[in-house]
Amino acid sequence: MSDEQRFLDRLAERNAQRGDEPTWIAARRQAGAARFEALGFPHRRVEEWKYTDVRDIARNDFVLTENADFSPATAAALTLPLDAHRLTFVDGVFAPALSDLGSLPEGVQVLPLSRALEENHEAVGGPLGRLTGVDFSSFAALNTAFMEEGAVVRLAPRTVVDKPIVLQFLSRAGEQDVMSHPRILVEAGGRSEATLIEHHVGEAEAANFTNLVEEIILERGAILTHYKLQEAPLKDRHIASIHVEQARDSRYVSFNLNLGGGLVRNDLVSELNGEGAEAIYNGLFYGQGRQHVDNHTLVNHNAPRTFSRENYKGILDDRAHGVFNGKVIVKRDSQQIEAEQSNANLLLSDRAEIDTKPELEIYADDVKCAHGATTGQLDEEAIYALRTRGIDEQTARGLLTLAFAGEVMDRVDLDAVSERVELAVAGKLPERFNLAGLVETASAFSEE
C-alpha cells in the first residue's frame, strides 16, 4: 500500500463515522482527497521541497483522535501567562475546559470551527478555501480532505480587540502518534485591529503531526499582529500554510517564531491587493539536535504603492538544518512599491546547515527592492572580550546568541512571548548564567 493510500484509508474510516454534513464540505473534502492522491507527498525533486524531506510524515501511520483530555496542571504550565481570549485544542480537538472566551467584546467572534459551522455553515463556506485551495500543496489538499476543527475569528469593522486572542494547540504524548488538520479563518473588517497569538506547544515526549491551514483576510485599513509561537515538542512534525489577503491600507505584522518541532515547514504568503497595504514579516528559527526548520515566504505585490519588509533570523546548532526561501513578486504595473528582505543566519556548530535563497521577480520599473542573506558564526573576538571579563565561554556564547535573536525580538512588545523565546533560546544553552536575572535587572534599571 502506498503512503498516500494509508492516509486516504484513514480518511475513509473517518468519513464513515461522520454524520451528515453540508454538501459543500463533503464536496471539498472529496476534492482535497482527489488532489492529494494526484499530487502525492512532495518529493525532494520538486524545487519547493528540495531541502525538506517529508518521509518522516509520509511513512508514519498517524491516527485521529476525538478526545481532548489533558492534565490541567500541565496545560497551565504550557500556557502563556497572558490576559487573553483563549481557545485551546488538544491534538486538534477543541478543549472547552482549557478555553476562556468569557468576555469577548462587542463585534468580536472567536469560535471553534465546528461551532461556526453549526451556527452558520454558509458564512464559513464562502471565505474558507478561497485563499488556500487544494492546489496549493499536497498538505493543503490533505488538510482540506480532513478538515473538521480549528478556529474562526471575525472582527466587525472598526473593532479594536482589547486583549490578545490566543489560539493554543497542545500536542499530547501517547501510545500512538496522532495527526490533526486544523483550519483557521480570520476575517478582519475595515479598520479593525487585533493581536492574534497562535501558540503550538506540548508534552516533551509527544511525536504528533499537525497540518495547519490558515487564511487571513484583512479588509481596508485593518491591522493584525500575528504571533506564531511554535515551540512544539522536538519529535512533532509541523506543517503550516498561511495565506494573507490584504486590502487597501491594511497592515499585517507577522512574528513567525520557531523554536520547536522535529520537522517544520511554514509557508507564509501575502497578497497585497490594495494601495498602501503593508506586510511586515519578522521571523526567528532556532534549531538544535536534528531539527529541520523550513520557512518559505512569498509576498505578491499585486497593487502599486504596497510595502513589504521581511527580516528572518536563523540560529542553528548541532546537526540542525534550516531553510529560508523568501520570494517577492512585483506584478506588472505595480509601481512605486517598496520591498526589503533580509535573512541572517548564525551557525553554532560545524555540522549545522542552512540553505537560504532570496528571490525577486520584478515586472514593474519604478520600484525599490533590496534583499540580502548572510550566514556567519559567533564573533570570536567578542567571545574573547566577554571571557576576559570573567564570563565563561558557554555563557559568552549564550549571550551572543541571544543578542543575535535580539534584533527580531526587540520588536516584540508582548513580554510573555519575548520571555518565552529568550528563555527558550537561553535555556537550551548548557550551564546558562541566570539570564532571566539579567533581564530583570536590565528592565528594573530602565523603569527607574
Add this chain to the structure above:
Amino acid sequence: MLEVKDLHVTVEGSEILKGLNLTIGAGEVHALMGPNGAGKSTLSAVIAGKDGYEVTSGSITFEGRDVLEMEIEERAQAGLLLGFQYPVEIPGVKNIYLLKAALNAQRAARGEDEIPAPEFMKLVKEKVGFMKMDASFLQRAVNEGFSGGEKKRNEILQMLVLQPKLAMLDEIDSGLDIDAMKVVADGVNSLRGEDKGILLVTHYQRLLDYIVPDHVHVLVDGRIVKSGDADLARELESRGYDWVVEDSAA
C-alpha cells in the same frame, strides 16, 4: 603578585618576546613603555590569554598560580583584568548585562552569592557617575556606536565595577582628548590600593603625568632593557627612545 620570568612568545612563527622578566608587587603601579613593535601589547595579551600567542618558554605566575594553565575567564575571575586598546563592539549585549554577568562570575568563583539587585544598581550608578557617563550607556549595547573616548571610559567603568587585583591597561590613553584623559586617569587612580597592582602599557609619557607610576620599564625588541622610576618616563619624553635602544645594543 605577578611574576613574569624569562618569557619567550612567538606569534605566527616569529619571536616577539625574547626573555622578558617583570615582577609587580601589591600596591605598585608599573608603566611599560617602548617604541612601536617592541612587544608591549603582546605581554598583556599573553597574560590575559588571547589565542594565537605561543609561549615557547618561561613562566607567568599570579599570586602563586600558574597563569598559563588557567582559562581566560579564570584569570579574570582571579582578578587579572585587561583593558583593551581597541575595545570590541558587542552588538545586542547591553552594558548592564555584561557588568552583572561579569561581577557575578567573579563572585561565583570566590564562592559568594550573586549580588542582590539593589546593591548592584547602587554600585553601578556610583561608578557611572564617577566616570562622568550618562546612565543611558548602561542600556546600550557594549561599545556599539561609542566614540573612541566613550569606549575607553567604558573599559575603566568595567574595572571600577569589577575591582581587579591587577589591572592591565593597554594604551588606555590613545585617542583621548585632554578632558577624557583626566576622567580616565581619575578612574585608574581610584583603582590604586595597597593590595592592588596596575600595569600601564603606553607609548607616550603624557598619561604618566596623571597616573604617576612607581616603576617604568622600557621594552625594546622583546626584552626590558631599562627600568627606573617616573623620571625615566620624563627622560624618554624629552630624548625619545633611540638612546635606550642604542644603549641596549651596546
